[in-house]
Amino acid sequence: MHALLVGLATSLFVLQPLADLGWVPAVLPPLVTLATMLAGMAALTRLGGGFWPLGACVALGAGAVTLDSGEVAGLASVAGLLLLCGALLRQVLAAGDVSRARIEGAIALYLLVALLFATAYETLEGFAPGSFAGATALPQSFRYFSLVAQTSTGFGDIVPATPLARTLVTLQAVTGQIFIAVLLARLVSLELAARSEKRQG
Numbered sequence: 001m002h003a004l005l006v007g008l009a010t011s012l013f014v015l016q017p018l019a020d021l022g023w024v025p026a027v028l029p030p031l032v033t034l035a036t037m038l039a040g041m042a043a044l045t046r047l048g049g050g051f052w053p054l055g056a057c058v059a060l061g062a063g064a065v066t067l068d069s070g071e072v073a074g075l076a077s078v079a080g081l082l083l084l085c086g087a088l089l090r091q092v093l094a095a096g097d098v099s100r101a102r103i104e105g106a107i108a109l110y111l112l113v114a115l116l117f118a119t120a121y122e123t124l125e126g127f128a129p130g131s132f133a134g135a136t137a138l139p140q141s142f143r144y145f146s147l148v149a150q151t152s153t154g155f156g157d158i159v160p161a162t163p164l165a166r167t168l169v170t171l172q173a174v175t176g177q178i179f180i181a182v183l184l185a186r187l188v189s190l191e192l193a194a195r196s197e198k199r200q201g
Contacts, residue, residue: 074123
């Protein structure tokens with residue numbers, strides 16, 4: 001979980017801005033994202049998540065990196081990230097102690113959802129140019145917008161301009177709010193249950 005969290009934070013907040021500025025190769029952020037997905041799936045597999053998501057994620061991630069940066073690669077990335085989000089959500093909400101790994105997994109999941117929507121926005125803009133007013137062609141602009149939408153900040157510098165884009169942004173805004181509420185409630189209930197068991201045992 002630690003590797004997943006560090007990889008996501010590095011990809012979102014460090015490497016992509018540097019690539020957009022031309023300071024690191026443009027292929028580096030997708031490669032780090034792929035490595036992060038693999039690390040996350042490997043960790044989830046060790047924790048009992050099964051092998052099929054790992055194989056699917058590897059195939060989709062490899063396709064996204066090796067294909068040109070077109071819409072097919074975007075769809076492959078969205079599918080791989082969606083698989084990883086589902087597997088990680090299952091692990092974060094599972095019964096058990098509230099450990100450092102679970103908290104790191106929850107933070108990683110929050111960032112992974114932002115990356116998932118950013119990739120979806122970038123892919124949508126590729127299929128239907130003009131879906132987002134104010135967005136540049138740089139991936140960082142969609143990652144920035146995704147985090148702004150997920151936290152319901154809404155600066156207004158990038159706005160969805162088509163019905164499908166508005167639907168996706170609305171879904172992300174609702175998901176961001178529900179995620180925090182459900183996650184906090186689950187973590188508190190797990191901690192209270194663990195304390196109750198300790199008192200009884």
